[in-house]
Amino acid sequence: MGIDDGxxxxxxxxxxxxxxxVDMMSNVVLEQTQRENIEFDRTADVNLQQLYIDERExxxxxxxxxxxxxxxxNNYIGSTNYAPFKNNLFYTNAIQNxxxxxxxxxxxxxxxxxxFEFDFIRTDNNNPGYTQPPNNHxxxxxxxATTYNWxxxxxxxxxxxxxxxxxxVDNKTTASWSWVASDGIPFIISVGSNDSARVISxxxxxxxxxxxxxxxxxxxxxxxxxxxxxxxLGDAGFGSEEYIFNITNIGYTGATFNQGVTGTFKKVIxxxxxxxxxxxxxxxxxxxxxxxxxxxxxxxxFEQNIFNSKxxxxxxxxxxxxxxxxxxxxxGQAYTLTFNTDIDITDLIDNQKRPLSELYFTTIWKxxxxxxxxxxxxxxxxxxxxxxxxxxxxxxxxASSDTNLPIGIYFSQTTPPVGPFVYTENLQIGDIxxxxxxxxxxxxxxxxxxxxxxxxFTFNSLRFNLTGNTTSNxxxxxGYFYRPHKPIVIRSFSDYIEEGxxxxxxxxxxxxxxxxxxNSFRWRDLYDFGFIDDLGNGVDYPFINGKHYPFTENxxxxxxxxxxxxDQFINEIAEPTTDECE
Amino acid sequence: MFASCRGVFGHMFQNxxxxxxxxxxSFNKQTVFNIYGQPRYKYCDDIIFYNDVNNSFFYRSSPWNxxxxxxxxxxxxxxxxxxxxxxxxxxxxxNTRQILFPTTILDMGKRDEFIGEICSSSExxxxxxxxxxxxxxYNDSSDILQLGIISRLxxxxxxxxxxxxxxxxxxxxxxxxxxxxxxxxxxxxxxxSEYQINPFIAGNYADNQIYVGEDTTGPVFGVFYNASGVTNxxxxxxxxxxxxxxxxxxxxxxxxNQYGYPKTQEVPFYKWLISASNSIFGxxxxxxxxxxxxxxxxxxxxxxxxxxxxxxxxxxxxxxLMSTGFPNIYYxxxxxxxxxxxxxxxxxxxxxxVLVGSPNHFYFGLKNGKTALNRFIKLYIDTELE
Numbered sequence: 001m002g003i004d005d006g007x008x009x010x011x012x013x014x015x016x017x018x019x020x021x022v023d024m025m026s027n028v029v030l031e032q033t034q035r036e037n038i039e040f041d042r043t044a045d046v047n048l049q050q051l052y053i054d055e056r057e058x059x060x061x062x063x064x065x066x067x068x069x070x071x072x073x074n075n076y077i078g079s080t081n082y083a084p085f086k087n088n089l090f091y092t093n094a095i096q097n098x099x100x101x102x103x104x105x106x107x108x109x110x111x112x113x114x115x116f117e118f119d120f121i122r123t124d125n126n127n128p129g130y131t132q133p134p135n136n137h138x139x140x141x142x143x144x145a146t147t148y149n150w151x152x153x154x155x156x157x158x159x160x161x162x163x164x165x166x167x168x169v170d171n172k173t174t175a176s177w178s179w180v181a182s183d184g185i186p187f188i189i190s191v192g193s194n195d196s197a198r199v200i201s202x203x204x205x206x207x208x209x210x211x212x213x214x215x216x217x218x219x220x221x222x223x224x225x226x227x228x229x230x231x232x233l234g235d236a237g238f239g240s241e242e243y244i245f246n247i248t249n250i251g252y253t254g255a256t257f258n259q260g261v262t263g264t265f266k267k268v269i270x271x272x273x274x275x276x277x278x279x280x281x282x283x284x285x286x287x288x289x290x291x292x293x294x295x296x297x298x299x300x301x302f303e304q305n306i307f308n309s310k311x312x313x314x315x316x317x318x319x320x321x322x323x324x325x326x327x328x329x330x331x332g333q334a335y336t337l338t339f340n341t342d343i344d345i346t347d348l349i350d351n352q353k354r355p356l357s358e359l360y361f362t363t364i365w366k367x368x369x370x371x372x373x374x375x376x377x378x379x380x381x382x383x384x385x386x387x388x389x390x391x392x393x394x395x396x397x398x399a400s401s402d403t404n405l406p407i408g409i410y411f412s413q414t415t416p417p418v419g420p421f422v423y424t425e426n427l428q429i430g431d432i433x434x435x436x437x438x439x440x441x442x443x444x445x446x447x448x449x450x451x452x453x454x455x456x457f458t459f460n461s462l463r464f465n466l467t468g469n470t471t472s473n474x475x476x477x478x479g480y481f482y483r484p485h486k487p488i489v490i491r492s493f494s495d496y497i498e499e500g501x502x503x504x505x506x507x508x509x510x511x512x513x514x515x516x517x518x519n520s521f522r523w524r525d526l527y528d529f530g531f532i533d534d535l536g537n538g539v540d541y542p543f544i545n546g547k548h549y550p551f552t553e554n555x556x557x558x559x560x561x562x563x564x565x566x567d568q569f570i571n572e573i574a575e576p577t578t579d580e581c582e
Numbered sequence: 583m584f585a586s587c588r589g590v591f592g593h594m595f596q597n598x599x600x601x602x603x604x605x606x607x608s609f610n611k612q613t614v615f616n617i618y619g620q621p622r623y624k625y626c627d628d629i630i631f632y633n634d635v636n637n638s639f640f641y642r643s644s645p646w647n648x649x650x651x652x653x654x655x656x657x658x659x660x661x662x663x664x665x666x667x668x669x670x671x672x673x674x675x676x677n678t679r680q681i682l683f684p685t686t687i688l689d690m691g692k693r694d695e696f697i698g699e700i701c702s703s704s705e706x707x708x709x710x711x712x713x714x715x716x717x718x719x720y721n722d723s724s725d726i727l728q729l730g731i732i733s734r735l736x737x738x739x740x741x742x743x744x745x746x747x748x749x750x751x752x753x754x755x756x757x758x759x760x761x762x763x764x765x766x767x768x769x770x771x772x773x774x775s776e777y778q779i780n781p782f783i784a785g786n787y788a789d790n791q792i793y794v795g796e797d798t799t800g801p802v803f804g805v806f807y808n809a810s811g812v813t814n815x816x817x818x819x820x821x822x823x824x825x826x827x828x829x830x831x832x833x834x835x836x837x838x839n840q841y842g843y844p845k846t847q848e849v850p851f852y853k854w855l856i857s858a859s860n861s862i863f864g865x866x867x868x869x870x871x872x873x874x875x876x877x878x879x880x881x882x883x884x885x886x887x888x889x890x891x892x893x894x895x896x897x898x899x900x901x902x903l904m905s906t907g908f909p910n911i912y913y914x915x916x917x918x919x920x921x922x923x924x925x926x927x928x929x930x931x932x933x934x935x936v937l938v939g940s941p942n943h944f945y946f947g948l949k950n951g952k953t954a955l956n957r958f959i960k961l962y963i964d965t966e967l968e
Contacts, residue, residue: 095831317831324704326702
């Protein structure tokens with residue numbers, strides 16, 4: 001055995017730039033392969049703590065649990081003459097309705113749908129004429145009590161959709177944007193070069209995520225230049241720094257930066273390498289990990305949220321079916337959600353091709369009782385009302401706000417059958433649905449949620465017509481919205497960025513980012529289970545029988561549209577006055 | 583007139599039910615012991631009953647034969663006394679039969695107005711009445727007395743008697759035996775002090791709602807009383823809520839809910855006999871009807887569960903003009919309106935005798951701020967301003 005004379009052995013680093021130096025020699029170690037038995041010795045010492053740590057670190061199996069505080073304001077009064085619905089409202093105009101009914105019993109009654117139409121667990125399983133025969137809407141199946149209104153899943157951020165079509169309307173100026181997610185964040189110039197101010201102010205309808213001395217890459221250019229330095233944030237309005245950024249007005253001419261000009265921007269950290277340090281924008285997509293049957297939803301003991309439940313006695317004479325009952329407008333029960341299956345993330349990577357660090361409790365409005373229309377999806381910036389009406393984004397005819405959730409229909413069990421009633425079908429393992437609108441910067445390896453995704457449902461006006469609807473089939477009604485995805489952190493990335501030369505450092509993770517700017521790989525470490533740093537990053541969940549049991553507490557809000565304090569209110573609250581006394 | 587100014591007209595409450603705090607009158611007993619040292623009690627067993635099982639004294643309620651309230655006998659003076667000393671059998675100032683002293687419980691409704699919102703139960707379905715009760719339902723009757731006097735003054739026939747009778751003329755106000763005030767005046771006093779009624783004071787009633795007339799027995803006067811009805815807290819709605827426990831939501835069409843008082847007790851009632859006359863008010867000889875055939879069947883006093891008394895179903899004053907809607911609604915007291923709200927003087931009264939007053943008289947005490955109702959409010963209702 002010998003070496004060919006023509007063969008040259010060189011260090012790996014001399015082959016090409018990124019090749020590591022490897023040990024070409026195999027070290028043979030002396031290793032004991034047999035052990036002497038000691039007579040009568042039947043025990044072996046084991047370091048249990050180390051064993052626990054080792055098993056915990058090796059395990060990729062999770063059983064997440066969360067507690068939901070369901071907070072809901074029953075806000076919309078409507079009317080219906082569909083008997084199963086009509087007989088079960090929380091009446092708001094009962095006397096007048098009863099008087100009218102003496103003339104024509106088929107006239108609609110007004111009120112709120114009761115709380116159990118929205119609750120996580122329906123309890124109206126014994127309601128003749130509605131959930132039980134005779135002539136009922138449907139026959140209640142007790143096993144389905146937790147899945148009539150909502151279904152729950154585990155999901156994870158699976159990949160990104162940079163081509164998602166988005167729209168927004170500025171409710172101050174009614175300026176509108178239509179852009180795809182990868183274009184970045186829309187803005188309108190609120191103080192332009194034509195205002196002769198020191199700065200040019202860009203107002204966004206969502207948090208811009210910029211810092212002073214960052215750069216913005218605009219969707220239009222000024223004399224061929226698109227990159228501009230952010231000189232300051234905000235204006236005099238309290239909290240405006242999240243939504244307004246400024247560039248110095250050096251005397252721009254022309255109409256490029258005139259007030260009212262709209263466009264989009266992307267964040268750039270370093271102008272020396274704008275391509276590498278420019279953020280990317282996309283809508284996350286989630287993959288479903290469990291089926292609806294895997295969800296185990298139960299009441300969280302006696303826990304109620306802080307708001308009192310609201311109920312009243314409906315006197316027989318003031319009901320359409322002359323039955324005394326108690327109707328509930330709002331309740332406060334808290335729930336716990338867990339799953340009867342393991343979540344094994346061994347082979348899963350997130351939307352940035354990294355190991356999973358977050359799972360999501362995904363809650364979807366099912367609406368099986370048929371009060372509502374199919375779900376629409378949008379983002380926080382779609383919430384503000386425009387001229388006191390929902391944004392055009394939510395119009396049923398706007399396909400961009402449609403979800404890809406499967407829809408089912410059925411007819412009631414009444415005689416004659418009434419329908420169709422629509423509901424959201426259960427999702428299946430592997431289904432993919434949209435998530436939040438996000439920004440990711442490869443250079444600093446940070447993902448930011450720009451705007452949460454929201455689901456909105458409206459009432460089926462043929463069966464429950466909102467008071468105030470001008471037409472019987474209003475295509476753009478007020479409705480309720482909610483955040484479908486609630487994250488739970490299962491591992492934490494470090495708050496620092498590791499940076500290293502592959503020739504010098506072993507164990508660079510495969511999800512690291514190679515920066516030409518710094519000529520190194522950049523990544524964030526995954527903390528070990530049980531380690532929590534000074535900033536509170538890290539997780540320390542129970543681990544037993546080879547599984548992690550992460551848990552979290554969520555507030556699940558079902559919010560009536562138009563009641564939220566949205567971004568439209570920024571700039572209208574002056575900063576608190578401070579003087580030397582403070 | 584001088585006599586009236588000197589207070590010859592006294593007031594007393596008799597023969598009807600009044601709501602207040604139960605008063606337990608004291609009684610005397612004498613305890614004697616037999617030779618074995620066992621006590622025996624001597625007491626007035628007309629009103630007291632001794633139960634030797636639990637060694638307790640009980641107040642007697644009302645004579646009962648197992649199915650009817652039959653009342654007790656009229657108290658009559660002993661035959662050993664000289665004639666005309668003490669009450670005589672022929673004296674109709676005393677009741678023919680005596681209901682005596684029954685007591686029962688009146689449910690005054692929810693303690694707190696909001697309890698129905700906390701407990702969504704039919705148990706608290708009733709209307710909140712707490713803010714409608716006063717220490718007494720008594721309303722000042724001086725205007726009525728004045729009207730009664732005027733009604734006599736303007737009557738020529740009565741004036742003739744006045745001048746012919748000299749100093750004894752004041753007796754003309756007391757036509758009923760036992761020196762009791764005339765029946766038409768007495769009934770007006772009674773109605774005026776019922777719970778939730780529009781009291782007879784200046785401005786409450788128009789001239790055409792006051793009747794001054796006469797019939798064969800002499801001058802008669804009456805007031806066409808009413809109670810407000812349309813508003814949510816109207817007097818009529820509160821009266822219906824007190825008994826028989828009905829919440830009225832709308833009059834035309836009538837929307838009401840009868841929640842009732844399931845634990846109310848059956849009790850006996852005297853009735854009021856309206857003498858035949860040319861007006862609904864009868865005349866000065868209107869009087870209590872105290873025979874034990876209140877149902878006109880000879881089977882005892884008229885009886886009904888106290889808070890089931892219903893101005894529609896029970897033997898309250900009614901005329902054919904009355905209905906379940908205003909203005910000619912079943913009020914339960916002596917009045918009469920047509921469909922336009924005009925008083926109608928003459929109308930058949932069916933039935934007669936009629937139930938009056940109950941359960942709409944309240945009396946919790948005399949001293950301002952120290953009545954039983956005041957004590958209740960002080961103890962159980964937070965009246966402090968925050």
